[in-house]
Amino acid sequence: DAGVIxxxxxEVTEMGQEVTLRCKPISGHNSLFWYRQTMMRGxxxxxxFNNNVPIDDSGMPEDRFSAKMPNASFSTLxxxxxxxxxxxxxxxxSRSGGRYGYTFGSGTRLTxx
Amino acid sequence: AQTVTQSQPEMSVQEAETxxxxxxxxxxxxxxxxxxxxxxxxxxxxLVIRQEAYKQQxxxxxxxSVNFQKAAKSFSLKISDSQLGxxxxxxxxxxxxxxxxxxxxGTGTRLTIIP
Numbered sequence: 001d002a003g004v005i006x007x008x009x010x011e012v013t014e015m016g017q018e019v020t021l022r023c024k025p026i027s028g029h030n031s032l033f034w035y036r037q038t039m040m041r042g043x044x045x046x047x048x049f050n051n052n053v054p055i056d057d058s059g060m061p062e063d064r065f066s067a068k069m070p071n072a073s074f075s076t077l078x079x080x081x082x083x084x085x086x087x088x089x090x091x092x093x094s095r096s097g098g099r100y101g102y103t104f105g106s107g108t109r110l111t112x113x
Numbered sequence: 114a115q116t117v118t119q120s121q122p123e124m125s126v127q128e129a130e131t132x133x134x135x136x137x138x139x140x141x142x143x144x145x146x147x148x149x150x151x152x153x154x155x156x157x158x159x160l161v162i163r164q165e166a167y168k169q170q171x172x173x174x175x176x177x178s179v180n181f182q183k184a185a186k187s188f189s190l191k192i193s194d195s196q197l198g199x200x201x202x203x204x205x206x207x208x209x210x211x212x213x214x215x216x217x218x219g220t221g222t223r224l225t226i227i228p
Contacts (some may be wrong), residue, residue, distance in 0.1 A: 031214050033214075033215075033216075042218060042219075042220050042221065043204065043218040045215050045216070045217075048214060048215065050214070055213075055214075056213060056215060089156060091158065093158075095214060097214075099146060099163065099165055100163075101146070101148045101150075101160045101163055101206075101208075101216070102158075102160070102216060103160070104150075104157065104158035104159075106155075106156070106157055107156050107157075107158075109156075
C-alpha cells in the first residue's frame with residue numbers, strides 16, 4: 001500500500017496565480033479530507049468527502065477555494081487567485097470508516113509570494 | 114462545538130525517561146474517538162494511538178499508552194523509555210462516533226528528547 005499520495009510536495013507561486021493541489025487516497029478508503037496547517041491557526045479541516053460527495057465544506061475559507069473528487073481515487077484542491085495568506089501546509093487524508101483514524105499524506109507546502 | 118486543549122506547548126525530557134503529555138476536551142456526547150498523532154520534522158502526520166470512549170480499558174501501543182479519564186474529559190499520552198526518534202509535535206484529536214468524521218485537533222505539544 002503506497003499510502004495517501006499528494007503532489008506537489010512543494011509549490012511556490014506568485015500572488016494571483018491559480019494553484020492546484022492533488023491527492024490520491026488509499027484504495028478502499030471511502031472518506032477523504034483536506035486540512036490546512038499554519039502556525040497561527042493549527043490544523044483546520046477545509047472540506048471532506050464521503051463516497052466522492054462533499055459532506056462538510058464549512059472550513060473552506062472563501063470562494064477562492066474549491067475542491068473536487070471526480071472519482072474514488074483522485075481529489076483536487078484549487079485556489080484561484082492565490083494570496084500570500086494562503087501560504088501553509090495542505091494535507092490530504094483518507095479513512096476507511098468505523099473506529100479507524102485518518103491516514104495522512106505527506107502534505108504540500110504552499111508558498112505564495 | 115467540540116474543543117481540544119493541550120496546555121503544554123513545549124516539553125523536554127532525557128532519553129530513556131518517561132514523559133506524559135496532557136490533553137483535555139469538551140463534548141456533550143457519550144461515545145466518540147480520541148487519537149494522538151505525531152508530527153516529526155519531516156511533517157508527516159503519524160497515528161500513535163487510538164481510544165474508543167466506550168472502552169474503559171486504556172489503549173496501549175508498545176511504549177505508548179494513554180490515561181483516559183472519561184468523567185474528567187482527559188486523555189493523556191505516556192511515552193515510556195523515550196527515544197531520540199520520539200522528538201516531534203504531538204497532537205491530540207477528537208472525532209464523533211456517529212455522523213461527522215471531522216477530526217478536531219489540539220494546538221500540539223512540541224516534545225524534545227535530550228540525548
